[in-house]
Amino acid sequence: MVDQFQRLAAAQLSVTLTGASSVERFDTLRYAFELMLDVTLAGKWPPAVLRWPAYRKARAEILAFARTSLAERAARPAGGPADLLDQALRAVDEHGNPYPAEIRAGMALQGYFAGINTVAYLYSFMLYALLRHPELLARVTAEVDAVYRRDGRLRFDDLRNLGTLRDLVLETLRVYPPAPASARTARTTFGFQGHRVEEGSRLLVATTVPHRLAEYYPEPQRFDVDRDFAASRRAGVYAPFSVGSHTCLGAGMTEVLAVATMAMLVRRLRLALPTPDHELRIRATPGPNPGRRFRVAVLTDR
Known part of the structure; x- marks a missing residue:
């Protein structure tokens, strides 16, 4: 049930927050997200684990996915109320400067896996x-x-x-x-x-x-x-x-x-x-x- 509910939650949250489902990349998203939590929050593994080739590959893949999603939204605005992708594109820091691309990608990724667990x-x-x-x-x-x-x-x-x-x-x-x-x-x-x-x-x-x-x-x-x-x-x-x-x-x-x-x-x-x-x-x-x-x-x- 946990696996099935994780897949369901990922689909629900990504569609709700970004207008598009992340189901096709679910396994990669879950692997990278849970390993990162086990290291940074639970302390289950040492930080060196985040240098594993498998994690680095998964991280690069999901960041590329987020950057592509943002680029497509910037080129073709969805219209209607702003969702998480729109907010990430518009976000500025306390000095009014746009956030770097990597930060905006991290914001966008929240809509694809934050909360699935x-x-x-x-x-x-x-x-x-x-x-x-x-x-x-x-x-x-x-x-x-x-x-x-x-x-x-x-x-x-x-x-x-x-x-x-x-x-x-x-x-x-x-x-x-x-x-x-x-x-x-x-x-x-x-x-x-x-x-x-x-x-x-x-x-x-x-x-x-x-x-x-x-x-x-x-x-x-x-x-x-x-x-x-x-x-x-x-x-x-x-x-x-x-x-x-x-x-x-x-x-x-x-x-x-x-x-x-x-x-x-x-x-x-x-x-x-x-x-x-x-x-x-x-x-x-x-x-x-x-x-x-x-x-x-x-x-x-x-």
Whole structure:
């Protein structure tokens, strides 16, 4: 499921942000992106790994792809609201100077692979939670069936009427946050609970620790979509997308995509876990995920 959801997320995000799918280059994009994360964020491999010929070849290929995409957009503007390619072409620094071509290529690439892991992991955990809790699956399925149009389509306005599914997204992000912490660099020396943190130190800010604290979420180990997420957001203890000025730019879009994707999935297929009490073996890198071995069975086409 993780592999399939990664491919789906890559297609969704690239079409949404750039108007074109990155499916044909998915394997190259995923290899380069995950290796870079394992080195720079997870610390799983030493920096020397990024000098491997295979990585350097993949990096060169995707940068060339981004530069070509930008050149084609510059030559043939798409019209309509500006997407990520348009924004990258127009971007200037704090002095009003255009960014170098390599920087603009990096901006464009965000639309092709940024979020494919976290979005795919969210989809995978949501599906697991649904199949692990049959009563919740029945509730969500009835809600989805009620809003689907006679022509078999799900429209944007229909998503407003999928309250249980929206709460499923929120509870999944509480229990299984794909990005449970944020890596930061201290801009100045400061003290924290008796510890001295030097300027330039690398920090890991564990923003989702409150998600499992009973004072904020009664019975925090229990999966419950009927929690008061509005109150916990106001209290600043719900932070699956980080906090403050570092909040993920794709937070709102991710929630909408997750609702729409899972609605279409439960509408079209009947799925099942390998066993009713199947337990996930969650992997830690490049972020908490169900692992490549997470599988489900397709029982029937609804």
